[in-house]
Amino acid sequence: MMRTVRLLAAVAPAAALLLAPATVAAPYVPKDDATVLERLPLKPTDPLGRELRELRARLAAQPDDLDAAVTIGRHYFRLAMSEGDPRFIGYAEVALRPWARSKEPPRNVLVLRALLRKYRHDFAGALDDLAAAAASDPSDAEVWLWRAAILLVQADYVGALSACDPLRARGESLDWIGCKSSVEGVTGAAERAYASLSEGLARERGVRAGPRLWMLSRLAEFSLVLGETDRAERHFKEALSLGVSDQFLLAAYADFLLDRGRPQEVVTLLKDWTRSDPLLLRLALAEKVLGAPVLEEHVRTLKSRFDAAAMRGDMLHQQEEARFNLYLLGQRPRALALAKENWTLQREPRDARILLEAALAANDPKAAQPALDWLARTGYQDPYLRRLAARLENSRP
């Protein structure tokens, strides 16, 4: 399957119209020495920067210095999360290089390696590492949470729930509620998920903006699943008003607006987010509805970014790429191939949705079978997905 996608990736550029980057600049010589060309994420004088430098020197002298390696790896992983820059993942991988293929690395290497693997969508490898880490110390809550998060993406809900369980040992914490309700929300128990999460959020004091935003986004999702669109919008807006820019929230709200035929608001929401592929996709979808002249340029930009990722061998955005092919390029067979491939890696509701839509568009109901099975098995309540499924069932010969 992986091979088909590689092949597709190789053939794709030939099959598509192409584009130069949105801005074609020419190399130049800045006029002034004082011209600032780049701002670094970490100042060298930053305590973290200094610590990293010292650790790197230590590691250079002795590459198998476990403490130094894991500390560096952790720092870089955290930086990757806060800066959203995949370079830091690469730096972390270099720190762990002595243990990259090791069968039984030390425990702290295991957890970090699992996170790096998850980032690269190597879910099986990540789960193996987490399982080994949990076996050596079952009391580490972080291991269980990551495990639940991965199993959730893979639609292993029984496994995810049992991974949530150890979190309960620490009391009825929001961690546990968040974990459990995430599973319930997609398994036909969205009502219960909504109730317990909103209750938990109301009860807990001093929830910081980041986690609060995460929970409000979940509440909005659960409301949508339940068909409560007004309530969903209230949660979206509350989350947006927290002043934390979160691309997942923006993407989810943009999808909400697109589904409700409010493309103008999507443009207002996302016009400054063209650097983010998933958000640029939503923006372009809205512009298509509005017939905006800038659409052509945005489609070109997206195309070049997807092609670039494919050529690098990155498979991080197949779900978006499928949507792009389906709705902006009109390449139905390719969209379906991508959606199918994506489903083998990720099985969240939006992954099911693009598979159903692509199969319907390509008039290939059989291809949607995995998503239809998933709907039947989970009892996922979302009315839109249910309608899609019904149409597919009817179109079956």
Add this chain to the structure above:
Amino acid sequence: MRLIALLFAFAAAQALAHNPSDSYLGLVVDGPSIEGQWDIALRDLEVAVGLDANGNGEISWGEVRASHAAIASYALARLTLRSGASACPARVTGLLVDEHDDGTFAVLRFVATCPDSVTKLDVDYTLLFDIDPQHRGLLRLEHAGATRTAIFSPERSRQSFELAQPSRWQQFLDYGREGVWHIWIGFDHILFLLSLLLPAVLRRTNGRWEPVEAFSPAFWNVFGIVTAFTVAHSITLSLATLGAVALPSRLVEPAIALSVVLAALNNLRPVFYARRWVVAFLFGLVHGLGFANVLKELGLPQGALALALVGFNLGVEAGQLVIVGAFLPVAFLLRGTAFYRQVVFFGGSALIVLVAGIWVVERSLDVQLAIFAAATRPTVGSYDNMRDMLVIASAVRTAKSSFRGSPPAEKENARLAFARWALKPSRVDPRDGGGSIAEKHSARVNQGPDCTLTRGLRAALFRRLNDLQCRRRASPHCSLVNLVRSGRKQPQPAPAGAGGQARH
């Protein structure tokens, strides 16, 4: 809640606010020399070399410039180019910067020289792999008008490329086409020929011009003139191209203009009538030197000199024959009319004397007469001004032929896109002390000027064309073409003498 915060942060990171680390390596192979442009992210260089000297978390141009040597040696130590078994040592020619989608990049220009013409290029790329295994090197390799792309990763850090040698036949055709093109846009050559041909359907008896009775004397008359002209300019074209004679174009060009004046004057006040082929031959020698200058502008393929020479010459002949073929039948039919004798013959000759006379003045003083320039547009400018037009004209021409069969609107778009590119203010003419060619010629360009172009410029235009085609239609190498930015070889005031090679 601590854990939920983790999940939140992880989700944010997965959304990829930044692109992964890539470098863009462009190589243009021409004979034994390889011209390179390597765009490397400043953020990557900071980690590898350390650019932020004052530690303020910002990288300034001054800091990049101060690290020029460090950047150059760091990068070039991680790129090995080999032609077959022999190394091709690289020398840095300039350091610039460029903005890419994700941050500012240092642009390292270099020239690598191999012992012999490259037929198989081995590239060994190890930049940054030790620091970030997710780094990728995106290569765009150009050779003989063809472009290919490749990706370097830690797993594929060494790759080799067979370079197809340009087909001789194709080269021959290319130069032939340039020859045809040159005669068609070379008004001076056409007017010279016409001056000699106009009297071919007439006969001079007792100081009066009478129409010839039969076609055959007229035909043989023309045949003799065209043959003499051809033989003569072939001789000087060959001699000049092979380096046996050399005359600067500032002498040749006025002389060509003068030959046109004299040839036309000869119609008004005949000095040579019966032996016009002698005139054709003598002045043909001068025109041949003019052709040779054009051929030099085009650049000659190494190891295929004779081929290019013959191709170009045959192209010139073919272009000439078409003109003669169109002229002779019409002139023969009209030969008995007063219109032909009064208007075409005398009026035409007088007009040619006037036009070519202005050329003589312009070309010998190297100025362009304003009124005349406005009236005649670029094709009739002085030779140097014509050279300014090279890019633009061929851009338009290339664009037109490349979009043959496309809807008219698309062709028009392509034409304009090219003209706009060619007119970018960055195309600075060094002779003007920084004034832009663009400003001088933008008005004319939109009227569709025609010229030949230098080889370097043609290469630049082909790259540009690639980009344009990529924007509009499927082409297998387009993705990387776009990743690896074009823009090389544009005249830029770069340090260490980089750039600027587009003009000679």
